[in-house]
Amino acid sequence: MVSPGILLVDKPGGLTSHDIVARTRRAFGTRRVGHAGTLDPMATGLLVIGIEGATRLLTYIVGADKTYTATIRLGAGTTTDDAEGETIETAQPAALEAATDDRIGAGIVALTGAISQVPSSVSAIKVDGRRAYDRVRAGEEVELAARQVTVSRFDVLETRRDQDVIDLDVVVDCSSGTYIRALARDLGAALGVGGHLTALRRTRVGGFDIGGAVTLDQLDGAPMLTPAAAAARTMPVLDVTADEARDLRHGKRLSGQADRLEASEVAAIDPDGVLVGVVEARGRDIKSAMNMPEAQR
Structure with missing residues (x-):
């Protein structure tokens, strides 16, 4: 019989969260597997997996605050607010030149704290029973309502400039339900240059850190947190x-x-x-x- 527990997995890019659940089911020989918070296929990083009876804990983990590292590209907007979408706007060189470090900093300050955020239209939010991204892919216009979220840290780690774009490596601490793609989009819009994500990695979910995660190659026999140990972190x-x-x-x-x-x-x-x-x-x-x-x- 499979013991219940919480497994921390470092999701690679190109796979869905459901793909990781399916692989975990095969590795542990059980159907009772779930996760606490979806990551887009482009994103990498921490996926908190519940196995057997520990799936009951996921309800209490999914709403925890989170930490992400990301790369925001200023100078172009896309249909999906990330690198997987089609480019819908590009900035003129003069507009990029006007996006000084001070203006970028002011834009980030405006997106820090308690803010009202409109999620990306290709999010997993359900609209009349269907995922928003399914409606967008079917050619429908989707307008999602703004929601209150909290961004407690939004720091620039490195800035790289060339003639066409400005890349910002950032770290973000935020409440559950915050869309980092929307932060990139809104920062680009505030600067008048467009913006989207080119990289996204989740490094923390509440009391769970990427440092304790296993890779897909390590799933067989991977150590788990007991339900008691996982609950104590939550x-x-x-x-x-x-x-x-x-x-x-x-x-x-x-x-x-x-x-x-x-x-x-x-x-x-x-x-x-x-x-x-x-x-x-x-x-x-x-x-x-x-x-x-x-x-x-």
């Missing part, structure tokens, strides 16, 4: 006694103990270091919000 921990663990697993509440919780969602871990599940306050009591399958703890 939320505060509540150590419970064996009797409390039994009660929680049986759907009972821990009466009058809600003041033991440090957050709205807390990982309950039994004396053997096994994840019981995720608990929450219900009035003055502690109640299970999600229990791990008992046969797969």
